Amino acid sequence: MKEKTLSRREREKIRQRKEMLAAALELFSEKGFHNVTMHEIAERSEFATGTLYKFFKNKEALYKSLLYEQTDRFDKALTKALEGPGDEIEKLRAYVEAKGRIFSENISMIRLYFAETQGASFNILAGLDAKLRRKHDQILDRLARVFEAGMEKKIFREGCDPFYLAITLDSITKAFLLLWLENPDRHPYPQDPDQILDIILKGLVSHPI
Amino acid sequence: MKEKTLSRREREKIRQRKEMLAAALELFSEKGFHNVTMHEIAERSEFATGTLYKFFKNKEALYKSLLYEQTDRFDKALTKALEGPGDEIEKLRAYVEAKGRIFSENISMIRLYFAETQGASFNILAGLDAKLRRKHDQILDRLARVFEAGMEKKIFREGCDPFYLAITLDSITKAFLLLWLENPDRHPYPQDPDQILDIILKGLVSHPI
DNA sequence: CTATTATATGAAGCTTGCGTCACTTTTTAT
């Protein structure tokens, strides 16, 4: 798959690029696109501003690269969780668990990812939004199909739109992650996925009408 | 409550201020804080830039005023819904319904409100976030108390943290509103609040274990 | 070791946009 015949120089460049993106990730996730200067990214990554421009056409391109590469990793991990073994409930558990695990390991990415995949970002860069959104929509579709399959197998009751259930689970997990981000001690992301899943799996009303 | 003895001039000033804020709201909600210039706001509101500065100390102050005044309205309306008559399920219905109605009437506010009350905004302005968040937290607390009361009355089953249920309902309604914002025809915000509420009220599993 | 090429640098140029202020217009008071 990957070329193994990389020169010393080429490997070095990849490493440098990574360091630049790492510094940028930290800064962007702390302060957002507009409140970070190229000079800051240069300083934190210990390069000169000019060097940044050898790797990225401009600030926008740097931000795009960062976002594409990071979201790709997350989207792949979430998709994989939904395609794992087990029945539909197991798949949902895997999804909730994977989401918690991935983001816990990449805290600084949480805000950036959610800002761009949800509506709150104001099209910082034209077109970016749409592209990332499309990928996120694929995950929502996959999630919806899990709910659908569960209904066909009579694991889940009918009557809810599978897509809306997907939106729901997506937004709940997001809410829990943001809560955890704000106050990790008081509101940890649940170790047990069922703490989240039960909210939609078990009904809240004691005596269904 | 309100002074009725306002001079022609004073009333005129209030009207002008409103027009400035209205223009700013449109622009900010379209493009976000950083992508809107004072010149644009001046143009759209048909004043000179200098005049804006007679009303607001600077761009930041303008944005703050806008946000405070708008969120105040929404927070009051949501609180009122939760304090209305009826049992706990009725209160939740009122909340879901009010949220849909208010935002439908103020589309351009949706993004701005959610961007600031949820974590996705990157502290555009220091301190603003915290102040708005605190007010939003009060709504979450109120919502949590409704769930709690419902449990005490045995309307709801025990076993879920009321606060987390509040977070859940808040995030689901938000998700539906954003969905509707993106594609009003395909995904209208439900007329019937139960379409949203049933997701957490009725369990999804057909045969509870 | 020297020449050549590739890479890194950061000071400076240039653009953008915030906020000011000298001036004009309107309103109010006499």
Next chain:
DNA sequence: ATAAAAAGTGACGCAAGCTTCATATAATAG
């Protein structure tokens, strides 16, 4: 009607920050 005060204007000063490029440094080849 006239003067004084208040309000409105928009061109411009100035600062911030993106990007460039002449120069310095390092790597590679001969």
